Every structure is written in C-alpha cells, then in structure tokens.
Amino acid sequence: MNGERRPRLVVAGFGMVAHRFVERLAVLGGTERFAVTVIGEEPRPAYDRVRLTAWFDHLDERRLALCPPEWARDLGVRVITGHRVASIDRVDRAVRTGNGYRIPYERLVLATGSSPFVPPVEGIDREGVFVYRTVDDLERIKERAAEARSAVVVGGGLLGIEAADALRRLNLDVCVVESGPGLMGRQLDAEGSAMLEERVREKGGRTFAGVQVRRIDAGDGRLILSLDNGIEPLTGDLIVLTAGVRPRDELARSAGLPVAEGRGGVVVDDELRTADPAIHAIGECASHNGVVHGFVAPGYRMAETLAEIVAGRKSRFTGYTPAARLRLPDIDVWTLGDTARRGVRLTWRGDGAYRRIVLRDRRLVAAASVGPWREIGVAQDLILERRRIWPQQVQAFLRNGSFSNRSARLPVAEWPASAVVCNCLEISRGELSAARARGCDTAAALALATGASTVCGSCRPLLHELAADASTEATSKGLIAAAAVAVAVALAIVGVAPWPLAESVESAGLLDVLYRSGAWRQATGFGALGLALLATGFSLRKRFRFLGSGDLARWRLAHGALAALSAVALVAHTGLRAGSGFNRLLMVAFLLAGVAGAAAAAGVGRRSVRLMFWLHVLAVWPLPVLLAFHVVVSYRF
Numbered sequence: 001m002n003g004e005r006r007p008r009l010v011v012a013g014f015g016m017v018a019h020r021f022v023e024r025l026a027v028l029g030g031t032e033r034f035a036v037t038v039i040g041e042e043p044r045p046a047y048d049r050v051r052l053t054a055w056f057d058h059l060d061e062r063r064l065a066l067c068p069p070e071w072a073r074d075l076g077v078r079v080i081t082g083h084r085v086a087s088i089d090r091v092d093r094a095v096r097t098g099n100g101y102r103i104p105y106e107r108l109v110l111a112t113g114s115s116p117f118v119p120p121v122e123g124i125d126r127e128g129v130f131v132y133r134t135v136d137d138l139e140r141i142k143e144r145a146a147e148a149r150s151a152v153v154v155g156g157g158l159l160g161i162e163a164a165d166a167l168r169r170l171n172l173d174v175c176v177v178e179s180g181p182g183l184m185g186r187q188l189d190a191e192g193s194a195m196l197e198e199r200v201r202e203k204g205g206r207t208f209a210g211v212q213v214r215r216i217d218a219g220d221g222r223l224i225l226s227l228d229n230g231i232e233p234l235t236g237d238l239i240v241l242t243a244g245v246r247p248r249d250e251l252a253r254s255a256g257l258p259v260a261e262g263r264g265g266v267v268v269d270d271e272l273r274t275a276d277p278a279i280h281a282i283g284e285c286a287s288h289n290g291v292v293h294g295f296v297a298p299g300y301r302m303a304e305t306l307a308e309i310v311a312g313r314k315s316r317f318t319g320y321t322p323a324a325r326l327r328l329p330d331i332d333v334w335t336l337g338d339t340a341r342r343g344v345r346l347t348w349r350g351d352g353a354y355r356r357i358v359l360r361d362r363r364l365v366a367a368a369s370v371g372p373w374r375e376i377g378v379a380q381d382l383i384l385e386r387r388r389i390w391p392q393q394v395q396a397f398l399r400n401g402s403f404s405n406r407s408a409r410l411p412v413a414e415w416p417a418s419a420v421v422c423n424c425l426e427i428s429r430g431e432l433s434a435a436r437a438r439g440c441d442t443a444a445a446l447a448l449a450t451g452a453s454t455v456c457g458s459c460r461p462l463l464h465e466l467a468a469d470a471s472t473e474a475t476s477k478g479l480i481a482a483a484a485v486a487v488a489v490a491l492a493i494v495g496v497a498p499w500p501l502a503e504s505v506e507s508a509g510l511l512d513v514l515y516r517s518g519a520w521r522q523a524t525g526f527g528a529l530g531l532a533l534l535a536t537g538f539s540l541r542k543r544f545r546f547l548g549s550g551d552l553a554r555w556r557l558a559h560g561a562l563a564a565l566s567a568v569a570l571v572a573h574t575g576l577r578a579g580s581g582f583n584r585l586l587m588v589a590f591l592l593a594g595v596a597g598a599a600a601a602a603g604v605g606r607r608s609v610r611l612m613f614w615l616h617v618l619a620v621w622p623l624p625v626l627l628a629f630h631v632v633v634s635y636r637f
C-alpha cells in the first residue's frame with residue numbers, strides 16, 4: 001500500500017457470521033485493503049454453533065473450531081478474543097472494549113449474534129438454571145448433569161427438542177415444557193406438532209404444551225417449577241432455557257442507531273448498512289425488512305454480500321426463504337417457507353411420516369414434514385425458484401408424498417440443478433455435480449471442493465450418493481462434449497468462410513458434387529430437422545418425468561447428443577453458409593438455441609443456468625414457423 005495507512009475495519013463479535021465475512025473478504029483481497037480487527041467476547045475463536053450439541057458426544061471443542069490456530073496470521077487480521085465491545089463512539093469513530101481499550105475504525109461491522117431469551121419468571125436466576133448457546137453453557141450443563149437425575153427444558157422449539165435429546169443421552173429423565181399449543185408450534189400445525197410430540201415421547205421424554213412456567217423454587221437441592229393451568233409442579237435437578245433468542249443489538253441501541261420495534265435487531269438496508277453509513281450489521285443481530293433471520297444460511301449470505309460490498313463490488317441482500325431442520329437420530333423435521341401463509345394445504349401421511357405443502361397460485365410456498373423426506377431439496381427448489389406445480393405433481397404428492405410418480409426416492413443426481421442439497425451453505429445439486437465432473441469422486445472431496453456438509457453435516461449421505469453415482473460423471477462429460485460441438489458449430493458458421501464451391505464442373509470435387517445434389521441437401525436438411533425434433537421431444541419427456549420416463553440424467557444426455565448431431569447435420573446442409581432473409585433468421589434462432597442450451601448444460605451458477613435455459617427455450621419457439629417457411633420456399637423455388 002506504498003506506506004499509506006490502510007483504512008481500519010473493526011468487526012464486533014466473532015461468531016459464525018463474522019468468521020464467514022472475514023474469510024470471504026480475504027478471498028476478495030479486502031484484508032489487504034483494510035487493516036481488519038475482529039473482537040470476540042467468547043474466550044475462543046469462532047466455532048460451529050450449529051453443531052454445538054455434538055460437543056456432549058466428544059467433549060472436544062477443537063472439533064467445533066471453524067478456523068485453525070494460524071488462521072488470523074495467514075489472513076493478516078488481528079483477532080482479540082475474550083473481550084467485549086462495550087461502546088461505540090460514532091463521532092470519533094472508535095469502539096471501546098469492556099476493559100477500556102479504544103480501537104478506531106473507518107468501517108465497523110456488528111456481528112454480535114443473539115442471546116438466549118430468559119423469560120421474566122420469579123426464581124429464573126437460581127443455581128441450576130442454564131441457557132444453551134455457547135461451549136461454556138454446555139460445559140456448565142455437563143458438570144451439573146453429572147450429579148443429576150432429571151432435567152426440565154423450558155421451550156419446545158427446534159433448540160429445545162435438540163437440547164432435550166442431548167440431556168436424555170446424558171441419562172437424565174427429561175421433560176419439555178412449551179407455552180405454545182404444541183412442539184415447534186411456530187413452524188408446524190397441530191397435526192405435525194402432535195406427531196413430533198409422539199416421537200419425543202417414544203424416545204422417553206415427557207412433554208407439556210400450552211403451559212407457562214409461573215415460578216421456580218429450590219427445595220432439597222432440587223428445582224421446582226410451578227406451572228399454570230392447574231398442572232402439578234415439576235421437579236428437576238437442572239433446568240435448560242430454550243425459549244427463543246433475542247438479537248444482541250445493545251451496542252447499536254446505546255450508540256443511537258435505529259433498532260426494530262418489538263423483538264429488536266439493528267435495522268439495515270439491502271447493503272446491510274445501518275443508519276450510520278460507516279456501520280454495518282450482519283447475522284442474527286441485524287433486522288432486514290423487519291425480519292431477524294435466526295439461521296446460519298441467511299447469516300452467511302449476509303456475510304458474503306457485505307464482503308463483496310466492502311471489497312468494492314456491487315451486491316445486495318434481498319432476503320431469505322426460511323428453511324429449518326431438526327435432525328436427531330430418529331426424528332427428522334423440516335419446515336420450509338412461511339408455513340403459516342394462507343393457501344391450499346395438502347397433506348400426505350404414510351410410513352409414520354407426515355408431509356404438508358401449501359400452494360398458492362399453483363406455486364409451492366411452504367412445506368413441512370415430520371419423518372424422513374430426502375427429496376426435500378426438490379420441494380425447496382420449487383419454493384425458491386417459484387416454479388409452477390403441475391396437476392400431475394400434486395396428484396403424485398397426494399399419492400406417494402413425492403413430486404414424482406416414479407417412486408418416493410428420486411436419486412439426488414436427478415434433482416433439478418438448482419435444488420439445494422446443503423442448506424447451511426446453500427450449495428445446489430448443480431454445483432455438486434460440476435465438482436463431481438471435475439473429478440471429486442468421494443463425499444470428502446465434494447465437501448472440500450464446495451464446502452457442502454461442513455456446517456451441520458446432515459447432507460453428507462446425499463454427497464455420498466452423488467459421489468457414488470458413476471452416471472453423473474459420464475453424463476456431465478457427455479453433456480460438456482455435446483455443448484462443445486454446439487458452440488464449435490456456431491463459431492464456425494459465424495467466423496469461418498463458407499465452404500468454397502467450385503466455379504466449373506471440371507474443377508468440382510466429390511464434396512461439391514455432394515453439396516449440390518438435391519438428395520444430399522434433402523438428407524442433411526431433414527436429418528438436421530429430425531434430430532432437432534427428437535431432441536425437443538426428449539427434452540419434453542424429461543420435463544414430464546412423472547410419466548415415468550426413467551433416468552433424467554440420461555434423457556438430458558440424449559437430448560444434448562441429438563442436438564449436437566443436428567448441429568453437425570446443419571453444417572453439412574449449409575456448407576457453413578448463414579443464408580439470407582428468413583433463412584438467416586432460421587440460422588440465428590438455431591444457433592442461439594444451441595449456444596444457450598450448451599451454456600445451460602455446462603453452466604453451474606444457479607442464476608446463469610436458469611437464464612440460459614430460458615433463452616434456449618425462447619430461441620426454440622420460432623423454429624417451427626421458420627423451418628416451415630424454409631421448406632416451402634426451398635421446394636417452391
């Protein structure tokens with residue numbers, strides 16, 4: 001930087017989202033442009049909070065670490081752990097830590113996350129009452145559990161059920177108390193909650209829904225919870241509070257920055273900027289469009305967006321469709337989208353599982369399931385991409401709980417390219433297939449190349465399946481070859497001089513004779529047309545896979561191969577001549593369809609694939625009319 005002082009960027013909070021932000025900033029060169037300081041209140045660098053519960057299994061916090069010890073040095077950033085940012089001086093542009101250090105900034109990023117909500121109940125501060133958010137919290141719970149026989153979990157949401165299962169595995173009798181009408185009541189309807197409660201009870205847990213804790217007393221070394229609704233008091237040796245979280249926006253509040261009404265959260269715009277242009281907020285402490293996102297995927301997306309903005313690129317955070325998953329060994333619950341949204345509700349029940357979808361204007365807007373639903377990525381794709389649901393898909397769902405007639409088990413290699421496989425990092429099937437085609441043939445290699453399965457790990461089985469699918473690689477290679485042919489033909493027709501025709505009969509070679517012969521022109525012309533029609537037919541069959549059309553990947557390959565052959569026949573038919581008038585239009589439409597199809601086949605980015613796909617479809621539409629015209633004109637003249 002020519003001896004110039006680099007602008008200072010301070011990150012307050014060192015959790016999952018702050019870590020992601022700094023990593024992404026480093027990739028974009030931002031850690032060279034800015035002198036970055038990260039200040040975290042916890043005594044350790046960022047760790048995988050999503051897998052926090054796994055700490056009870058291995059008791060090794062290093063297995064949760066997100067960054068190796070040399071991380072900060074390698075990236076050239078300063079990390080201060082075990083210090084809280086206590087205040088922001090917006091006039092002097094500096095933060096002050098709890099022990100009085102002043103750290104100036106030109107840009108400040110708030111990534112302070114959430115704190116567990118502690119209900120205002122008498123006796124809540126007694127010894128033996130714990131929250132469930134950090135490694136330190138779990139260490140305290142583990143210590144108490146060593147002497148305990150029973151525990152009460154207050155809060156029956158995702159976290160509460162996960163905590164209850166962990167306590168049960170510590171050999172405690174566990175009871176879950178939920179104030180709402182049912183477990184996971186914010187995401188599931190009454191039937192889903194009831195089924196979940198049944199599963200929790202099958203595992204030996206007790207549940208009380210629709211019950212408020214009134215008071216906590218201590219007696220004989222135990223804790224006694226008084227409940228409302230005339231229910232007998234509950235006794236436990238320890239209590240774990242999982243009654244929700246609240247954004248940690250206290251720094252912003254005391255610095256006079258606007259926070260959202262009600263549940264709070266630092267108000268940010270699409271560029272994740274607060275009311276002070278030098279201060280941004282990301283992750284669970286931020287409120288965007290009135291929503292505080294309580295999951296890691298939107299936090300990561302915010303982190304990536306902000307890293308791009310800070311690195312000088314254009315980027316915006318436009319929101320996130322909620323996706324929540326409870327994954328315990330025998331309990332699998334998914335909720336996607338706003339399950340409370342109005343619409344047509346359809347339910348499938350079978351094999352001890354329950355699936356509900358919400359349709360609006362023939363589009364899927366939300367889904368929830370209790371029990372395994374490995375095709376959930378397909379449902380998520382339908383929601384995210386706002387795809388229309390065909391009546392046959394609705395019937396298939398009602399019949400077998402899947403969107404396909406083939407079976408309830410659609411191989412992951414056949415999911416749409418944009419279907420999300422790894423929810424934590426939002427990695428699509430297309431990205432994974434592309435990595436597979438580049439030679440990543442184990443789940444570990446796929447994880448290393450794309451990051452999929454490295455946060456919560458629940459998509460690992462899908463990665464194994466994709467890695468084992470030999471047809472994926474062959475199909476991808478075949479498709480890329482077909483795409484290369486289509487592009488080569490387009491380039492040749494646009495950039496290479498037409499095949500020269502002999503001026504006289506004496507100098508005419510075999511190719512001249514062939515090219516001028518009506519039979520050759522008819523054979524190549526109808527050949528190109530027939531192959532293109534077949535390719536289109538195959539593609540339509542692919543889209544109607546509920547008809548039972550077999551392996552989608554192979555249909556796609558057949559479509560690409562026929563289209564490439566048709567392009568070769570076109571070269572033989574035209575001798576690389578683009579023609580004029582309508583013929584040129586026909587050629588342009590044909591080449592555009594080929595190149596866009598090739599780009600869609602070879603592409604991996606979700607948005608570009610979709611764009612290219614639609615361009616491909618758009619270019620195919622005028623072809624029948626132009627072709628008909630071409631045939632009529634050719635025979636007439």
Ligand SMILES: Cc1cc2nc3c(=O)[nH]c(=O)nc-3n(C[C@H](O)[C@H](O)[C@H](O)COP(=O)(O)OP(=O)(O)OC[C@H]3O[C@@H](n4cnc5c(N)ncnc54)[C@H](O)[C@@H]3O)c2cc1C
Pocket residue numbers: 012013014015016017018039040041042049050051052053083084085086111112113114132133134159248251282283284285294295296297299325424456
């Ligand atoms: C047990 C558990 C399981 C979960 N499971 C899932 C899941 O399956 N899927 C999912 O999507 N999400 C899950 N979550 C939620 C997920 O962990 C959060 O969405 C994610 O951690 C949010 O990241 P963040 O960086 O915004 O906040 P955090 O991870 O909370 O990090 C914020 C950090 O900032 C620090 N901090 C706060 N104030 C200050 C200050 N003034 N000065 C310095 N440091 C400060 C905090 O101590 C904390 O270390 C789970 C959470 C828990 C607790």
